[in-house]
Amino acid sequence: MRIAVVGGGIAGLAAAFEVCEEAEVTVYEPGRLGGKLRTSEFGGLPVDEGPDAFLTRTPAAVDLTVSVGLGDDLVAPAAGRTLVHFAGRLHPLPSGLVLGVPTDIAALAMSRLLGPLGAARAAWDIVAPSTPVGDDESVRNLVAARFGRRVADRLVEPLLGSIHAAPTAQLSAKATAPSLLTTARSSRSLLVGLRSQAPPTTSSNTPVFLAPRAGMASLVEALVAKLRGAGVTFVSQGVRTIRQPNRGAGLLDVDGEPYDGAVLAVAAPEAARILGEHAPRCLGSVDFTDVVVATVCVSRSSVGLPDDVNGVLVAPGSGMLMTACSFGSNKWPHWSSGSDQMVLRISAGRHGDSRTVKLSDDEIVETLIADLSAAIQRPLAATQWRLSRWPGAFPFYRVGHLGWVDKVRSDLARTLPQVALAGSSYNGAGIPACVASGRGAARQVSTVVSDVSTAS
Numbered sequence: 001m002r003i004a005v006v007g008g009g010i011a012g013l014a015a016a017f018e019v020c021e022e023a024e025v026t027v028y029e030p031g032r033l034g035g036k037l038r039t040s041e042f043g044g045l046p047v048d049e050g051p052d053a054f055l056t057r058t059p060a061a062v063d064l065t066v067s068v069g070l071g072d073d074l075v076a077p078a079a080g081r082t083l084v085h086f087a088g089r090l091h092p093l094p095s096g097l098v099l100g101v102p103t104d105i106a107a108l109a110m111s112r113l114l115g116p117l118g119a120a121r122a123a124w125d126i127v128a129p130s131t132p133v134g135d136d137e138s139v140r141n142l143v144a145a146r147f148g149r150r151v152a153d154r155l156v157e158p159l160l161g162s163i164h165a166a167p168t169a170q171l172s173a174k175a176t177a178p179s180l181l182t183t184a185r186s187s188r189s190l191l192v193g194l195r196s197q198a199p200p201t202t203s204s205n206t207p208v209f210l211a212p213r214a215g216m217a218s219l220v221e222a223l224v225a226k227l228r229g230a231g232v233t234f235v236s237q238g239v240r241t242i243r244q245p246n247r248g249a250g251l252l253d254v255d256g257e258p259y260d261g262a263v264l265a266v267a268a269p270e271a272a273r274i275l276g277e278h279a280p281r282c283l284g285s286v287d288f289t290d291v292v293v294a295t296v297c298v299s300r301s302s303v304g305l306p307d308d309v310n311g312v313l314v315a316p317g318s319g320m321l322m323t324a325c326s327f328g329s330n331k332w333p334h335w336s337s338g339s340d341q342m343v344l345r346i347s348a349g350r351h352g353d354s355r356t357v358k359l360s361d362d363e364i365v366e367t368l369i370a371d372l373s374a375a376i377q378r379p380l381a382a383t384q385w386r387l388s389r390w391p392g393a394f395p396f397y398r399v400g401h402l403g404w405v406d407k408v409r410s411d412l413a414r415t416l417p418q419v420a421l422a423g424s425s426y427n428g429a430g431i432p433a434c435v436a437s438g439r440g441a442a443r444q445v446s447t448v449v450s451d452v453s454t455a456s
């Protein structure tokens with residue numbers, strides 16, 4: 001069985017890993033293997049330019065890391081606080097949040113971020129009659145209907161909006177916060193429903209996030225080494241077209257090479273372009289958001305915040321370019337070299353905000369450092385910096401996104417069943433979701449191809 005994997009990001013590499021023992025696999029990747037998983041040296045440390053940790057709740061990324069022999073290299077970020085910049089001040093996030101949604105009214109009441117009016121409005125959720133919930137809702141609608149605008153704007157928007165680089169007013173709850181949607185359906189009060197599901201804090205020793213100590217590139221390197229050892233071929237060029245000369249049956253033509261099946265682990269619009277006339281009609285219709293990450297080195301004494309502050313989020317309305325700042329040297333204890341230097345990762349880019357496209361690298365970094373200085377009310381000067389640009393970084397999962405996913409998958413299964421789609425465009429942009437989608441797509445292709453060869 002010959003399988004082509006188109007795209008060598010984490011979804012494509014995971015797809016190749018899934019079937020490399022049973023099939024002859026070729027991975028096509030015109031750029032860097034690993035895609036958005038990129039680590040490079042900064043200030044003598046291996047610092048990620050893209051993702052720097054993955055969630056453990058969905059085990060796919062942890063399992064893959066263990067399978068390639070890096071289980072002992074996984075480290076957890078230090079427990080720390082996140083602050084929200086709102087109305088010119090920094091406020092700690094209240095405790096007990098689930099995706100920004102409160103489950104602890106006492107903590108909310110003490111938080112200056114919402115104020116007494118906001119806390120009282122949030123508490124109304126406990127006694128308010130149930131709210132009708134559709135098949136999908138925008139995250140903001142769902143939250144504001146139960147807790148009011150302040151919770152939506154000052155807690156959920158900075159958290160979920162910055163993770164997805166998109167306004168929660170249009171973000172699908174079903175795709176990005178399914179637990180909120182299901183709880184809103186099953187429980188009259190969202191707060192009470194979420195609180196009853198929250199695991200006791202001492203129930204598990206598994207950290208929420210993990211990352212390979214030497215950065216995400218070490219996962220890519222170990223994975224590629226395993227794949228090469230299993231005989232996987234890597235072709236350093238992009239695929240232009242996939243065709244099926246005999247509709248419905250027979251071999252695929254991948255840029256002139258014959259394959260039994262293929263996994264398309266590229267962004268959906270690129271998958272649509274490659275499939276051409278075979279593509280499901282609306283496959284190319286997902287929108288993407290550009291983001292940038294500025295990695296900067298500043299002196300710890302100039303920051304002047306406690307060492308347990310891991311990050312700052314920015315609530316909308318400040319006009320800042322910065323959307324979030326991760327205090328890398330606090331978050332990752334193995335980065336602390338004992339010197340006064342501190343590594344920060346400052347992010348910018350949100351759907352509908354095109355400023356990063358228009359500004360030069362120097363201008364972006366200057367603006368981001370000015371934004372952070374204003375947020376912490378201390379002047380900062382970078383002793384070293386670099387800017388990583390990520391065009392088309394995040395797919396925008398609009399309300400109804402999962403309906404679109406079902407439609408394109410079922411259309412493709414009808415027209416070209418030996419081709420499957422994987423990657424961040426579909427069922428989640430986080431690394432665990434991309435790994436799971438790659439492995440699932442490869443398994444599906446292998447099964448379809450085996451069934452066809454058994455039948456014939």
Ligand SMILES: Cc1cc2nc3c(=O)[nH]c(=O)nc-3n(C[C@H](O)[C@H](O)[C@H](O)COP(=O)(O)OP(=O)(O)OC[C@H]3O[C@@H](n4cnc5c(N)ncnc54)[C@H](O)[C@@H]3O)c2cc1C
Nearest residue numbers: 007009010011035036050051052238239423424429430431
């Ligand atoms: C700045 C940033 C921070 C993030 N932080 C986190 C985080 O902390 N935790 C987390 O879980 N996730 C995070 N993410 C999200 C996560 O990194 C991505 O969603 C995920 O890595 C996407 O993997 P992928 O394989 O689907 O796509 P990609 O990594 O984009 O890979 C797709 C590959 O396809 C290749 N390709 C394109 N066209 C063709 C073609 N015609 N033929 C062959 N190959 C082609 C591309 O070159 C690319 O390498 C972050 C993303 C960014 C940008």
